[in-house]
Amino acid sequence: MPSRRDTFKLAGLGAGALALGGAKSGAYSGKHAHTESVSHTGKSYAPGQSGEDYTPVETPNGSTLPYKLVDGVKVFHLIAEEVEHEFAPGLKAFCWGYNGQVHGPTMEVVEGDKVRVYVTNKLVAPTTVHWHGVILNSGMDGVGGLNQPAIKPGETFVYEWTFVQHGTFMYHSHHDEMTQMAMGLMGMIVVHPRRQADPAPDRDFVMMLGTWAIRPGARRPDPNVMSDFNVLTINAKSYPGTAPLVARTGQRVRVRIGNLSAMDHHPIHLHGYAFEEIATDGGTIAKSARRPQTTVLVPTGTTRTVEFIAHNPGDWAMHCHMTHHVMTQMGHDIPNMIGVDPNKLDAEVTSLLPQYMTMGHDGMGEMGVHIESGHMKVPDNSLPMVGAQGPHDYITMGGMFTILKVRDGITDYADPGWYDDPKGMARAATQAELSRDGIEPGPMTKTHSSQGHMSHDMKKSDMKHEH
Amino acid sequence: MKQLSLVLAASVLSACVSVPKDSGYSELVELTAPMLPAPAEWVGETISEQEADDRIRALLSSPLTEASVAEITILSNRDLRAVLTGLKVASGSYKNDASLPNPFVTALFIDEPGSTSEDCFGNLTRFDIPMGGSIGVGYEILDLLFFPRTLKAAEAEFNAAKFGSVRQFADITHQSRLKFYEAMAAKQMLGLAEQSHRATQASANTAQALYDAGNIPEVDLNRERLFEAQMNGQLMNAQRRLKFTESKLVQAMGLTPELARSVKLEGRLRTPDQSELDALPIQSVMDRNLELKHRESLIDAAGARMGLDNVMTFIGDVEIEGEVERHDGEYEYSGGIGFELPIFNFGQGKRSANRAKMEAMAQRYEAAQYALNTSSNILYDELTSSREGILLQRQKILPLSQKVLQGMQLEYNAMQIGVFDLLAAKREQLAAGIAYVQAVEDYWKTRANYEYLLAGGSPDVTAGAMPDMGMDGAQDDGGH
Numbered sequence: 001m002p003s004r005r006d007t008f009k010l011a012g013l014g015a016g017a018l019a020l021g022g023a024k025s026g027a028y029s030g031k032h033a034h035t036e037s038v039s040h041t042g043k044s045y046a047p048g049q050s051g052e053d054y055t056p057v058e059t060p061n062g063s064t065l066p067y068k069l070v071d072g073v074k075v076f077h078l079i080a081e082e083v084e085h086e087f088a089p090g091l092k093a094f095c096w097g098y099n100g101q102v103h104g105p106t107m108e109v110v111e112g113d114k115v116r117v118y119v120t121n122k123l124v125a126p127t128t129v130h131w132h133g134v135i136l137n138s139g140m141d142g143v144g145g146l147n148q149p150a151i152k153p154g155e156t157f158v159y160e161w162t163f164v165q166h167g168t169f170m171y172h173s174h175h176d177e178m179t180q181m182a183m184g185l186m187g188m189i190v191v192h193p194r195r196q197a198d199p200a201p202d203r204d205f206v207m208m209l210g211t212w213a214i215r216p217g218a219r220r221p222d223p224n225v226m227s228d229f230n231v232l233t234i235n236a237k238s239y240p241g242t243a244p245l246v247a248r249t250g251q252r253v254r255v256r257i258g259n260l261s262a263m264d265h266h267p268i269h270l271h272g273y274a275f276e277e278i279a280t281d282g283g284t285i286a287k288s289a290r291r292p293q294t295t296v297l298v299p300t301g302t303t304r305t306v307e308f309i310a311h312n313p314g315d316w317a318m319h320c321h322m323t324h325h326v327m328t329q330m331g332h333d334i335p336n337m338i339g340v341d342p343n344k345l346d347a348e349v350t351s352l353l354p355q356y357m358t359m360g361h362d363g364m365g366e367m368g369v370h371i372e373s374g375h376m377k378v379p380d381n382s383l384p385m386v387g388a389q390g391p392h393d394y395i396t397m398g399g400m401f402t403i404l405k406v407r408d409g410i411t412d413y414a415d416p417g418w419y420d421d422p423k424g425m426a427r428a429a430t431q432a433e434l435s436r437d438g439i440e441p442g443p444m445t446k447t448h449s450s451q452g453h454m455s456h457d458m459k460k461s462d463m464k465h466e467h
Numbered sequence: 468m469k470q471l472s473l474v475l476a477a478s479v480l481s482a483c484v485s486v487p488k489d490s491g492y493s494e495l496v497e498l499t500a501p502m503l504p505a506p507a508e509w510v511g512e513t514i515s516e517q518e519a520d521d522r523i524r525a526l527l528s529s530p531l532t533e534a535s536v537a538e539i540t541i542l543s544n545r546d547l548r549a550v551l552t553g554l555k556v557a558s559g560s561y562k563n564d565a566s567l568p569n570p571f572v573t574a575l576f577i578d579e580p581g582s583t584s585e586d587c588f589g590n591l592t593r594f595d596i597p598m599g600g601s602i603g604v605g606y607e608i609l610d611l612l613f614f615p616r617t618l619k620a621a622e623a624e625f626n627a628a629k630f631g632s633v634r635q636f637a638d639i640t641h642q643s644r645l646k647f648y649e650a651m652a653a654k655q656m657l658g659l660a661e662q663s664h665r666a667t668q669a670s671a672n673t674a675q676a677l678y679d680a681g682n683i684p685e686v687d688l689n690r691e692r693l694f695e696a697q698m699n700g701q702l703m704n705a706q707r708r709l710k711f712t713e714s715k716l717v718q719a720m721g722l723t724p725e726l727a728r729s730v731k732l733e734g735r736l737r738t739p740d741q742s743e744l745d746a747l748p749i750q751s752v753m754d755r756n757l758e759l760k761h762r763e764s765l766i767d768a769a770g771a772r773m774g775l776d777n778v779m780t781f782i783g784d785v786e787i788e789g790e791v792e793r794h795d796g797e798y799e800y801s802g803g804i805g806f807e808l809p810i811f812n813f814g815q816g817k818r819s820a821n822r823a824k825m826e827a828m829a830q831r832y833e834a835a836q837y838a839l840n841t842s843s844n845i846l847y848d849e850l851t852s853s854r855e856g857i858l859l860q861r862q863k864i865l866p867l868s869q870k871v872l873q874g875m876q877l878e879y880n881a882m883q884i885g886v887f888d889l890l891a892a893k894r895e896q897l898a899a900g901i902a903y904v905q906a907v908e909d910y911w912k913t914r915a916n917y918e919y920l921l922a923g924g925s926p927d928v929t930a931g932a933m934p935d936m937g938m939d940g941a942q943d944d945g946g947h
Contacts, residue, residue: 215883216877216878216881216883217874217877217878329881329883330882331878331881331882331883331884333883333884333885334882334883334884334885335673335677335682335683335885335886335887336677336682336683337677337682337885337886338680338682339680339681339682340673340676340677340680340682341676344672344676345669345672345673345676345886348665348668348669348672349669349673349886349890351665352662352665352666352669352890352893353876353889353890353893355876355880356876356879356886356889358886359879359880359882360882364882367882371880371881376880377876377877377880378877378880378881379874379877379878379881382881384880384881384882384883385881385882
């Protein structure tokens, strides 16, 4: 049995041969579209090792699925079960996940690894697991009824295959998908190349995008909802529950984004950077085909991998650019109050409902402030329109929002806190500046002040969440 | 002769019946005490008109209560006074019937010429006035012989009248108690209806503001305005109901128009506490029911009268007469007896009619017993139902409607619902409040009727006519 060193030697030879022959890693060879860095025909490889064969990925708010090595086979165990999951402080729900977490832990392997995955079903319903995008035998594909009988409650099934590709894939239930995926039964799969063609990333992140429908005050997602999802997540967390992506200035950062939302695509936008989309769930994109972007569209049922050099230190928002996807538990069946004078309405309605306050007449931005401070009581176990206090003001974002934090010279990737911009920041213009540059702001266009109705004088110490 | 004297003496002795000096008023007070929250008074007898007027004004200076309504009714209601005056009528009749019949006297004067009189001086005086004539005294001997029976009949008739008066007295004051509950409930419900209308006004004004801002089309605005107008109709209904019930209360209390203006209905219909809601025992009411006592007395009276009639129609008239006649200066004495000869009519028709009357009265008495028994069951069941209705409202519906409103407020704060939905929730809560007031009104009226029944009254168990509130829960969220 060849050793790992032998494998690498072989890989190196192979790489050289490929280099000489014109590397076509990622190019469609006409044989198959999935990307392989080595040949798998008649070949077997030693199990890849973290830290040696690959830099392990980081799943913010998540974890990597552990395995045992049994006779050269990586043995994993997934347990499908009900899990009480916290989306963000203040919002919990009974979801379905794997191994006590939602979403399931990231399975991380190396191209050529033999894997054996035991799936134990502790749910009340039958289930299966489909290995999304993975090339394997038909009987292992996990579509209930088509490839296998469903795994009944209490049963343990075993899947076994060898990874013949590398890339970013996903796993999810393929029995009663509408229900079980809506409840959270999904996870990411990262297959590192057996032979590194592209430079290895310094920081490798995994993000699984999800959509949920959880009515404020309820404690379970509603799988029957088809379009009005109100909890949008990255790795099953909503901002301010999402952990930041932390990198050192100058590092190569790779972000693998999977989307198993029921019905929604997500254009993920990163501030402060342009990046390249280097891979899909089908395989690596040839360098000549890679396009610079600041927003990558991740359709449902796909993965997209982007990469960039973190040259620009700072705190950079990274979020879905569908504007309703960065607002948690926002109701939509409410009247449009923009432009309405609240004072008269307040006087009339508070005589009947003392706790009433006209809202929405100046947008939704200040809702989160009042809710977090306790001014405005909302149903228990809900985070409607809640964001977080930032270093300068309240961040009126929630949902599918996180922050890329790039810092100079860090070696520890724990949350470094807010970026302190040494070059200054945008601020209110002084009169001298206005005069110097000939700027005349002019009077307000509305007769009533949209700021005066709700006091926005909140201190940081009043806020519950700080990042 | 001796025996006749004995009979006459017995008759005279038995004529010494005591007719109540207060015409039975004290007994009325005693009988009505369990039924009234205030003591009975007799204006003009136990209290002067001025004192009554002063007392009424003093009571009207404060918000009405059950007790003050009863007291005002007693002092002011003219029908009530007429009932008490009726006692005097009955008492007078009793006195009349309790007196021995009078003999009748006939006097006849005859003009006889030539009557002279010589005085001691030998003067002759010619008298032109008649010196002849007769004086007769007659007596209906049967009236005397049957006087005890007549007395018994009169007493029964007085009792019947007395029970009738007591019943009427109690009925009138009981009615004013019921009208009080209705008026208080109407006032409370009006307050809630006003709030509900304000909620629809707020919805409509919000829609107007949205329309002015360009945020909704005109049809949505009109929908809200329509709903506001409909709720205004319900408010007017509530106002009409209050006026109606207030007027009925004033009428029941018997207030003059001037005093009626001072009526104050404030506060809320008292919520029954738990001890009042605890199940009331079912009791037999036959033995103390005034209506039955009244009918019994009527039967007794009729029986006594008919007993007399049965004998008297057979015997007919019997008279004894005595006469003293002066004729030609001489007195002549004579006596006689006269009686009707029962040849063709010996009272068979009247006796038959009397039997039928008694039978009819007995049947009516029985009917009254059955009706009383049924009323008793109906009222007991109604009281049980209304008690359960209040408990349901109090323990479940009201607390839940409050929780729902609080939950809706939280949902509004979380921007899951808009202001229209929130105001609709408020209207639903108010509707629950109105339903509760109706339940409390129903309970107190039913309880009043049941207590009245237990105390000897005969409450009317049929539903009265009353403008319907027609208040529903929120029907329209305005489509927003």
